[in-house]
Amino acid sequence: MNYKELYEEWLDNSCFDEATKAELTAIRDDENEIKERFYQELEFGTAGLRGIIGAGINRMNVYTVRKATQGLANYILKVGGAEKGVAIAYDSRRMSPEFADVAALCLNANGIKAYVFESLRPTPELSFAVRVLKCIAGINITASHNPPEYNGYKVYWEDGAQITPPHDTGIMAEVKAVTDFASLKSMEKNDAVSAGLYHVIGAEVDDKYIAELKKQVKHQDCIDAAQKDIKIVYTPLHGTGNIPARRILKELGFENVYVVSEQELPDGEFPTVSYPNPEAAEAFELALKLAKEKDADLVLATDPDADRLGVYVKDSKSGEYITLTGNMSGCLLADYEIGQMKELKGLPEDGALIKTIVTTNMADAIAEHYGVKLIEVLTGFKYIGQQILGFEQSGKGEYLFGFEESYGCLIGTHARDKDAIVATMALCEAAAYYKTKNMTLWDAMMAMYEKYGYYKDDIQSITLKGIEGLKKIQEILDTLRNNTPEKFGKYKVISARDYKLDTIRNMRTGEVKPTGLPSSNVLYYDLEDNAWLCVRPSGTEPKVKFYYGVKGTSLEDANALSAELGREVIDMINSMLA
Secondary structure: OOHHHHHHHHOOOOOOHHHHHHHHHHOOOHHHHHHHHHHOOOEEEEEEEEEEEEEOOEOHHHHHHHHHHHHHHHHHHHHHHHHOEEEEOOOOOOHHHHHHHHHHHHHHHHHOOEEEEEEOOHHHHHHHHHHHHOOOOOEEEEEOOOOOOOEEEEEEEEEOOOOOOOOHHHHHHHHHOOOHHHHOOOOHHHHHHHHOEEEEEHHHHHHHHHHHHHOOOOOOHHHHHHHHHHOEEEOOOOOOHHHHHHHOOOOOOOOOOEHHHHHHOOOOOOOOOOOOOOOOOHHHHHEEEEEHHHOOOOOEEEOOOOOOEEEEEOOOOOOOEEEEEEHHHHHHHHHHHHHHHHHHOOOOOOEEEEEEEOOOOOOHHHOOOHHOOEEOOOOOOHHHHHHHHHHHHOOEEEEEEEEEOOOOOOOOOOOOOOHHHHHHHHHHHHHHHOOOOOOHHHHHHHHHHHHHHHEEEEEEEOOOOOHHHHHHHHHHHHHHHOOOOOOOOOOEEEEEOOOOOOOEOOOOOOEOOOOOOOOOOEEEEEOOOOOEEEEEEEOOEEEEEEEEEEEEEEEEHHHHHHHHHHHHHHHHHHOOOO
């Protein structure tokens, strides 16, 4: 059926409720809106679902959520995992609790137990819950930092990481095979509870999660010595981080924690920000105002599902608050955590620092300094989780730290996803440690630049919405794939990696070798003078992203080089679109 026929089918089919039909009837005269909602199904990919909430096959609604869950249930039944059950968490977004129950009751109707959190919880705690409850899978209802009109559905496997091969392709195939909305299973909640299929979880998992975080503390002595002298401003950005972040800091002894009251309570409308993303300066406006009032040492913001942490630190010399990018905070924590492991008990011979391909090359320098292995994986924290699982299964390799440029890291192996709660804890601990050395976190960052080099990494993106936008994004990738540029800005291309074709081409010799990583529609260019550039379409938004990094002789030099390369790249892409 074409999109118009599908639209009429939803209006006529008795399996769709009257509210859904009323919403669709209201757009009867809007041809473009009908097309956007029905020209394709909301794709269930390796990251699950993410889309605008509304009626239609290309929207997040109870029917598309139930369809995804029916496919997941079919896969779980195929692999014999029904008895293990599925853990389900959700965030503060519109429809999140409703979607969580829709998923749970679909699983229950298929004979699969569901363990549903009593109220909203952070993403990393869902990852932890899958492991501690020994579930076969997990579902997290969240759209992370997307605007309010979005929601999403992420699937985790029994190791606690988001799905990777072979389970991702197996689940995707089962979801795709579900074609009749009338065939989707569900049951009444009371019946599911009575049958012992629907279980509510809460404090018992919270307490175990917090206990695991505390095991990662390296210097409680420094916290005890310095916490009274450290002032922390924190905002959960209307999301899930408020209770666990404040709890862990309080239990460790931090007394001077000030929460941004306007952003304290969960609210899926995100009334104080247009874009609840700790990467965006706007998200910190209220927190920085409070920081100046309190003369805070550091300012922290977790995104709505609390898997990513944004950071500002105070420069005591200028009195200014300076933002740390995800690369900067990740390197600061990597250096602190690995350095303290070495100091306290020594490093294992097979220890590893793991980063994604779009993460700073300063990570490579840190790994080299400590004599640990540097492992590079595709973008997506699940690939870091996959490496941890590989260490466990093979008995070779020990996870020390892992992070990605998009403000996400994991300390410890209690979870297999980014954890902004443990990162909040660790960064405050590091602040206390450096305080005992008469240093601020900014002093520590500057010391790292002196030690490892002045690396500067950044990202530019171009948003191209709708059907035509998707085509243009693919055209950009195809043009670059088929015609490798000789240079980007002033930097000559040394080698070109194509992760879709699994090739690394030496531009001087023409030699080609495999990337060794799974297939992904990503292009990466090693440039001269320790510079690099990576191009990839966003997996969650209608954007094509350009990641790049340079190395300068000073912070000012690196900033100037980075800005120049960014301008050159965007000019090149705009000329392609003209």
